[in-house]
Amino acid sequence: MDKIILRVKDMDCAAEVATLKRELEPLVGDGSRLSFDILERRVMVDVEGLNVREEDIMKAIAKTGMQADSGVEIGCACCGGTCPTGEGFWQQHGRLILCILSGVLLLTGFALVAFERGGVLSALAGDVEGEHAYPLSAALLWLGSILSGIWYVMPKAWGSLRRLRPDMNLLMTIAVVGAVMIGELFEAASVAFLFSLANLLESWSIGRARRAIQSLMSITPSTALAFDFGRQEFVEKPVGDIKVGERILVRPGDKLPLDGIVLKGSSSVDQSPITGESVPVMKEPDDQVFAGTLNGDGSLEFRSTKPASDTTLARIIHMVETAQSRRAPMVQWIEKFAAIYTPAMVLMAALIAIVPPLAFGGSWSDWFYEALVILVIACPCAMVISTPVCIVTGISAAARNGVLIKGGVFLELPGELTAMAFDKTGTLTRGKPEVKSVQALDGRAQAQVLALAAALESQSTHPLARAIVGFAQAQGVDIPQVHEFTAFPGMGARGRIAGSLYWIGSPRMLKSEFKGHLPAVTSLENGEATSHVYLWDEERVHGYIGLADSVRPEAKNLVKDLKDLGIGRVIMLSGDNRPTAERIAHVTGVSEIRADLMPEDKTRAVQELVDNGERVAMIGDGVNDAPALAIATVGIAMGAMGTDVAIETADVALMSDDLSKLPWLIRHSRRALGIIRQNIVFALGLKVIFLILAVTGLATLWMAIVADMGASLLVIFNSLRLMNAGGRT
Numbered sequence: 001m002d003k004i005i006l007r008v009k010d011m012d013c014a015a016e017v018a019t020l021k022r023e024l025e026p027l028v029g030d031g032s033r034l035s036f037d038i039l040e041r042r043v044m045v046d047v048e049g050l051n052v053r054e055e056d057i058m059k060a061i062a063k064t065g066m067q068a069d070s071g072v073e074i075g076c077a078c079c080g081g082t083c084p085t086g087e088g089f090w091q092q093h094g095r096l097i098l099c100i101l102s103g104v105l106l107l108t109g110f111a112l113v114a115f116e117r118g119g120v121l122s123a124l125a126g127d128v129e130g131e132h133a134y135p136l137s138a139a140l141l142w143l144g145s146i147l148s149g150i151w152y153v154m155p156k157a158w159g160s161l162r163r164l165r166p167d168m169n170l171l172m173t174i175a176v177v178g179a180v181m182i183g184e185l186f187e188a189a190s191v192a193f194l195f196s197l198a199n200l201l202e203s204w205s206i207g208r209a210r211r212a213i214q215s216l217m218s219i220t221p222s223t224a225l226a227f228d229f230g231r232q233e234f235v236e237k238p239v240g241d242i243k244v245g246e247r248i249l250v251r252p253g254d255k256l257p258l259d260g261i262v263l264k265g266s267s268s269v270d271q272s273p274i275t276g277e278s279v280p281v282m283k284e285p286d287d288q289v290f291a292g293t294l295n296g297d298g299s300l301e302f303r304s305t306k307p308a309s310d311t312t313l314a315r316i317i318h319m320v321e322t323a324q325s326r327r328a329p330m331v332q333w334i335e336k337f338a339a340i341y342t343p344a345m346v347l348m349a350a351l352i353a354i355v356p357p358l359a360f361g362g363s364w365s366d367w368f369y370e371a372l373v374i375l376v377i378a379c380p381c382a383m384v385i386s387t388p389v390c391i392v393t394g395i396s397a398a399a400r401n402g403v404l405i406k407g408g409v410f411l412e413l414p415g416e417l418t419a420m421a422f423d424k425t426g427t428l429t430r431g432k433p434e435v436k437s438v439q440a441l442d443g444r445a446q447a448q449v450l451a452l453a454a455a456l457e458s459q460s461t462h463p464l465a466r467a468i469v470g471f472a473q474a475q476g477v478d479i480p481q482v483h484e485f486t487a488f489p490g491m492g493a494r495g496r497i498a499g500s501l502y503w504i505g506s507p508r509m510l511k512s513e514f515k516g517h518l519p520a521v522t523s524l525e526n527g528e529a530t531s532h533v534y535l536w537d538e539e540r541v542h543g544y545i546g547l548a549d550s551v552r553p554e555a556k557n558l559v560k561d562l563k564d565l566g567i568g569r570v571i572m573l574s575g576d577n578r579p580t581a582e583r584i585a586h587v588t589g590v591s592e593i594r595a596d597l598m599p600e601d602k603t604r605a606v607q608e609l610v611d612n613g614e615r616v617a618m619i620g621d622g623v624n625d626a627p628a629l630a631i632a633t634v635g636i637a638m639g640a641m642g643t644d645v646a647i648e649t650a651d652v653a654l655m656s657d658d659l660s661k662l663p664w665l666i667r668h669s670r671r672a673l674g675i676i677r678q679n680i681v682f683a684l685g686l687k688v689i690f691l692i693l694a695v696t697g698l699a700t701l702w703m704a705i706v707a708d709m710g711a712s713l714l715v716i717f718n719s720l721r722l723m724n725a726g727g728r729t
Contacts, residue, residue: 002048004057006068011041016066019160019167023060027052043068063162065155065169095152099200102148102193109141110186142189143180149192150176152199166346175375179701182365187701191376194706220292220313224257225249239308250300255292259311260302262287267298271656272402312655345378352695369701370694376704377690387676390719394672397722403661403668404653413634414652415669416615420567420662421606421628423620424574424581427638427659428588429549431621433464433531435471437546441519447477449543453535455482456495456504464533464547465493492533502537510534514541551587554659559589561663569614573602573628603627619662636662672722679715686711 011017017036020043025031033046045057054070061068112135150173157173160166172195179188225234227247234249239257247263250256268280271293280296283289289302291311353371356362391408398405405411422428438446454472457465458479472479482495492505503513519541534544559570571592574581581595594605606628609616618632629635629650637650639657654661690707693699
């Protein structure tokens with residue numbers, strides 16, 4: 001076994017991840033062997049070459065006060081491994097039940113005191129004045145409330161104490177026990193209940209992000225209609241049992257169960273769950289289709305190309321789940337800060353409890369109470385969860401918009417970019433040549449030249465050949481039969497049409513094969529043609545066809561949007577000659593051009609930008625541009641849907657060819673960064689205010705816990721705003 005995967009029931013926040021990491025690192029010797037999935041509460045340990053058993057890891061986790069389960073099944077048939085395997089009713093709902101019980105007991109006890117003292121205000125006034133002669137029944141109810149409230153906290157607090165590494169669980173437990181010791185039962189119960197509620201809400205926020213990921217998997221049907229050759233009909237089978245190559249039937253209105261290639265039928269397919277596209281895409285024979293997309297009005301029969309565990313959708317879900325292991329710089333900073341901050345606050349509370357009574361003759365009980373208040377205020381919960389919740393929601397929201405972000409670090413970086421480098425072909429342009437002009441010579445009609453050229457090219461699969469044939473068909477030209485066809489790879493072709501021998505090919509082939517007078521190439525319409533294909537026979541040249549790769553219609557607005565967003569440099573990297581690159585730059589508004597580049601030249605160009613201090617994103621197809629994508633600050637693959645290499649290579653993958661997702665990504669990243677900063681400033685600012693109030697004796701325990709819970713709630717709900725990120729953020 002090279003990897004051990006365990007489910008940790010109580011792992012709900014980054015603080016607990018940090019605790020587990022500190023405990024497990026000495027066991028495996030290297031933190032890079034550990035990865036954590038908060039959404040699925042999973043810990044993955046690479047034990048290749050180590051003498052480490054699953055039992056050893058479970059014991060180490062148990063020392064933290066958390067419990068781990070073995071036998072976690074990844075990629076199960078029902079939900080792809082996202083269901084809570086092995087969790088019973090109590091495991092799923094125990095935290096909620098105890099929190100409700102704690103609240104009910106707290107309020108019931110307070111009601112008894114209010115009844116005895118003649119009203120709510122009298123009960124509160126008596127408590128403030130230090131009258132702690134509670135009825136025994138109220139005291140017992142509050143003790144029950146305390147026990148219920150800290151039931152899930154105590155094991156973690158004990159683990160923290162054993163390791164001599166104070167965390168928020170230990171702080172809360174000390175505060176509660178200390179309040180009980182000085183007779184503040186009501187406040188102790190309030191702290192226990194409110195902290196339990198804060199933990200429940202934090203768990204709920206992570207659960208909401210978890211359900212967002214699970215909803216991606218739920219859009220794939222669990223069964224499919226597969227063709228049974230024995231019965232000669234389509235029969236329903238579990239998706240997990242369908243093999244690559246089987247024929248699948250999708251009826252109108254059904255969701256596609258697997259990735260595949262269309263064999264029969266035509267229909268519009270809604271691909272928005274994967275690409276974020278708002279407009280359905282027409283699918284015909286030989287087109288790719290993807291699991292989780294929604295079929296329109298027509299029936300489709302397709303051949304499966306991937307098993308259920310390896311569809312594009314399954315890979316997206318896996319990438320989003322594992323993205324959390326690539327932590328954002330802000331998360332790493334907060335973890336380091338909390339590691340120093342929490343012990344410092346414990347020391348400060350101890351000094352406040354001891355120094356004033358010794359130095360100034362203050363009341364021991366009063367200053368001990370203020371020390372407890374400081375412990376509650378010091379709880380770094382709001383600060384610790386401020387970034388991870390935002391990162392998780394930001395990555396999930398991006399996935400729903402067709403943008404696959406591979407980690408928290410790559411959610412932050414797009415918002416800080418200063419330059420963007422584009423590969424030309426397939427990125428700023430469509431990557432598919434189109435006929436721009438047909439020029440007839442020697443008295444021939446344009447339709448004749450086009451018909452003869454299409455006849456010869458109909459036997460070829462070259463992109464230029466397909467463009468010519470497609471253009472001829474669109475023009476309604478009758479394409480004659482060709483015989484004795486011979487292809488010249490990289491040059492052109494030859495064939496006999498109606499008894500005469502014709503050639504079609506590049507200027508280089510024309511010069512080498514044709515011995516007659518060579519015509520001058522005139523400037524074609526709009527100067528758009530970048531490639532010329534000639535048609536000739538043994539005596540004369542009959543004409544030529546100009547082709548070019550067309551610019552994406554949205555490219556011009558894209559460049560303008562990027563400049564409006566403050567991206568100072570937009571650079572086009574092209575393997576084409578400079579005149580061609582300049583034409584594309586003129587149309588799109590790109591200000592910097594690097595032409596005549598080989599793949600290694602593109603890599604050097606990006607490296608030069610990085611060396612000059614630019615934070616640069618490289619946008620390409622993820623295959624030919626892999627080295628440049630890797631060297632950039634952020635590598636972004638365009639149109640990665642169905643392209644495994646693109647998904648694997650880039651840091652960010654745009655699942656469709658929609659260039660407008662780039663400005664959306666930058667805005668989304670900046671919004672996430674803004675929310676993270678808001679969360680941190682608010683959480684720390686509130687701590688400072690209440691520390692001042694505590695030192696001056698104006699803060700109480702219940703005020704501190706309400707403030708702490710309020711801060712936690714605010715940063716959670718502020719972060720969850722990213723869940724609604726759609727369109728222009």
